[in-house]
Amino acid sequence: MRTERIAAILLAAGTSSRFGEEDKLMAPLRGKPLAAHALETVASMAFQELVAVVRPLEQAPVIHRKLERRGYTLIVNDRPEDGISGSIVRAIEYLMPRRRVRGALICLADMPDIPPTHYNRICMAAEDIRSVVASTDGFSPSPPAFIGRKHFPELLALKGDQGARALLSHGIQIETSGAVLHDVDTPEDLLNGRTVTPT
Template sequence: MRTDRIAAVLLAAGESARFGDDDKLMAAIRGKPMVAHVLETVASMAFAEMVAVARPIALAPVIHRKLERRGYTILVNDRPQDGIAASIAMAVEHLMPMRRVRGILLCLADMPDVPQTHYNRICLAAEDIRSVVASTDGFSSSAPAFIGRKHFPELQALRGDQGPRALLSHGVQVETSGAMLHDVNEPQDLPDWRPPSPPPE
């Protein structure tokens, strides 16, 4: 499917509980915040719409500015504790009236190593509004993923932090390396992370 029939949905509202007190999306990777890698790659493609679900601006001012500069419509999730499903449902509700949108490309802000070529492969594997196309490392299904418009009601009914995992597991699988699909949950997941030095004796 052509990208001009697809809405990119960037999920960037998580609590990052396992990362500690810092905002993991602002962690520096290759000279810029983690979130910048994803939002810039997605923005370089010709999507029908670009929607980002983020935390309130007071909690993520830099992220809001970067999203605005790149032309994203920002939806604020005031209850990130409700899990990824709430963010997805919020985005789908926003996009539902836009009939030209034939499906969504789900992108995660904590997956900084996904290249444009892989996003393109996912979109090209989608045939119509019934399509579901997931990424896989050969073991499990994950985002980035395309979900066609026919499944929007199912996405709106999701609850908790599992997201559309069951739906993705039954879709077309586009395989790539596990390194490319690596997501950052803890500080040690960062490519430049080093364990803290032991205190001097």
């Protein structure tokens, strides 16, 4: 499916409890905040819509500004403790009335090394609104992932921190390296990521 028919959802509202006191998404990585890597890569592509789910403005003012400058519609998740599912539900509620959107590409702001080519491979593997396409390192399905519009009602019923994992396990899986799919949960993850060169 062409990206022009897809909404990109960037999830950037997590509490980062495993990272410590510092704001994980603002932690410096290769010359810019961690979240800037994913948000800029996604914004460089021709999506129908750019949607970012974020914490309230007072908790993340810099991220808000960066996202707005790149053309994202911001949706505030004022209950990030509800887990990733709460963010997905809010984004899908926003997209439901937008009939031109045929599916959503769910991306994580703490995955800094996903290249545009991988996002594009996922989108191109999606045939229609029934498609589900996940990333995998060869072991388990993960974001970034495409979920077709037919599954939006199922996404609205999500609860907790499992996200759409059950749905992704039944879809197509596009394999890439674990280095590309790594996400930053701890300061150690960030240190490891400083030396990674995205492919």
